Amino acid sequence: MSRRLAIAAESWPVRGAFTIARDSVTAIEVVTVTLEEDGAVGRGECRPYGRYGESVAGVMADLESIRAAIEAGMDRDTLQAAMPPGAARNALDCALWDLEARRTGTPVWRLAGLAPPRPAVTAYTLSLDTPERMAAAAQAAADRPLLKLKLTGEGDLERVQAVRQAVPSARLIVDANEGWSVAHLRDLGPAFARLGVALIEQPLPAGADAALTEAACPVPLCADESCHDRRSLDRLAGLYQLVNIKLDKTGGLTEALLLATEARRRGFGLMVGCMLATSLALAPAMLLAADADFVDLDGPLLLAKDREPGLAYTGSTVHPPPPALWG
Numbered sequence: 390m391s392r393r394l395a396i397a398a399e400s401w402p403v404r405g406a407f408t409i410a411r412d413s414v415t416a417i418e419v420v421t422v423t424l425e426e427d428g429a430v431g432r433g434e435c436r437p438y439g440r441y442g443e444s445v446a447g448v449m450a451d452l453e454s455i456r457a458a459i460e461a462g463m464d465r466d467t468l469q470a471a472m473p474p475g476a477a478r479n480a481l482d483c484a485l486w487d488l489e490a491r492r493t494g495t496p497v498w499r500l501a502g503l504a505p506p507r508p509a510v511t512a513y514t515l516s517l518d519t520p521e522r523m524a525a526a527a528q529a530a531a532d533r534p535l536l537k538l539k540l541t542g543e544g545d546l547e548r549v550q551a552v553r554q555a556v557p558s559a560r561l562i563v564d565a566n567e568g569w570s571v572a573h574l575r576d577l578g579p580a581f582a583r584l585g586v587a588l589i590e591q592p593l594p595a596g597a598d599a600a601l602t603e604a605a606c607p608v609p610l611c612a613d614e615s616c617h618d619r620r621s622l623d624r625l626a627g628l629y630q631l632v633n634i635k636l637d638k639t640g641g642l643t644e645a646l647l648l649a650t651e652a653r654r655r656g657f658g659l660m661v662g663c664m665l666a667t668s669l670a671l672a673p674a675m676l677l678a679a680d681a682d683f684v685d686l687d688g689p690l691l692l693a694k695d696r697e698p699g700l701a702y703t704g705s706t707v708h709p710p711p712p713a714l715w716g
Contacts, residue, residue: 392426392460396452398445402693407665408516410541410568411440417665417692418445422452422480424459424488431488432715433673435476435637436664440614443476451477465643474618474640482641483673487715497716498676501646506709509678512537512562512685513705520544520551527552527559533705537562537590537685542573546580553584562683564590567614571603578606588660588683590633591615601628611660611683618644619651631658633685634677637666642673649677658682665691668699672710675700 402416417436424431437443455463455471463471465485472478490497498505515526517539527536536559538552549563563581565573569592581589591613593600598615611631615621617638625632632652639645649659660683663671668689678684686707689695701708710716 392424392462394452394456394459395423395425396449397421397423398449401667401695403665404691404693406516407514407691408518409539409564410517410566413516414665419666419670420445420448420452420476420480421669422484424484426488426492429488429491431484431486431491432669433480433483433485433487433641434667434670435480436666436670437476438637438664441475441638448475448477448480452481455481465641469640469643472640474638474644476637478640479636480641482643483636483670483715486642486673490716496712497642497673501642501676503646503676504679506675507679508703508706508708509675509681509684509686510534510705511687511702511707512683513687514564514685514691515539515552517541518548520547523548524551524555527555531556531559533559535560535562535683535705537564537687540565541568542570545573546577549581549584549586561586562588562590562685564613565592567591567594569593571600574601574606575604578604578608582607588631590660598624598628609658611658613662616648619648622648622652622655622657625657626655629657631660631682633660633662634674634681635662635664636670636674637664642676645674645677649680653680660685662686663688667692667696668710668714669696671700671707672715675707675709676716678707 437448512535513533514537590611595614609630612629613633616632659681661677661681662685
């Protein structure tokens with residue numbers, strides 16, 4: 390066996406700007422991994438995320454530190470113990486899945502013992518903005534059945550009211566990205582229930598989850614920044630009704646599949662989400678979409694350009710990845 394590892398940093402422009410409670414970006418920086426073995430090539434992508442202490446330089450250094458072991462033939466199971474959950478492991482793990490699929494001629498879904506991936510309806514995300522601008526963005530996306538609104542705290546009721554008036558029939562998810570206090574949740578939860586909000590994502594800062602007991606919320610709550618892998622579940626029980634599984638948090642598809650199974654066993658609902666990233670990063674997550682209560686895989690729709698070939702979208706329906714992309 391002769392395996393070679395290539396690591397590259399890439400920048401991809403966002404369509405306009407993407408704004409959440411923490412920051413606003415006009416381009417994203419990703420790291421790609423390419424594994425070549427006996428003529429077969431497997432690829433993976435990750436998005437280093439500053440919120441989790443990651444950077445492009447740091448992720449590339451972490452990948453370089455394990456180069457010798459990877460090129461010597463390290464497999465996915467050994468990788469789980471060799472690297473912690475996070476972006477670097479995600480890129481490698483997904484590249485190893487892709488490489489095995491191409492070496493064996495067996496699609497990843499079959500290697501993983503799953504049903505073939507199916508098209509799924511994804512949420513479409515509206516950046517944080519003024520109520521008027523968010524309403525206008527919602528109106529422009531009025532044909533999309535599920536909208537996700539980025540919120541921040543003050544003024545959020547007005548934002549959701551404006552969007553609901555603009556799109557009376559759309560299902561709405563709201564995502565505070567850790568930007569609320571207990572007082573916000575206590576005040577906004579009942580109001581959002583009346584406005585037909587289906588889900589509230591990560592209202593409080595990760596680590597402050599226990600305070601959720603102080604505000605009974607009539608809208609289901611989903612843990613995002615608070616849920617990384619299976620070890621997160623113990624402290625989320627009784628506080629959240631759903632967990633958001635993102636491969637950059639779990640450290641790849643291997644742990645994501647295990648997290649999904651364990652979360653279901655414990656009674657959590659599932660959301661499959663993504664960082665703002667290209668289709669290469671989202672393709673492995675499509676294997677989780679069939680079992681998810683909410684799918685939020687709209688990253689490529691928010692970019693000014695995507696990979697070729699990329700995931701195909703028909704309106705808000707995202708289709709399984711073409712073999713030339715991944716898997």
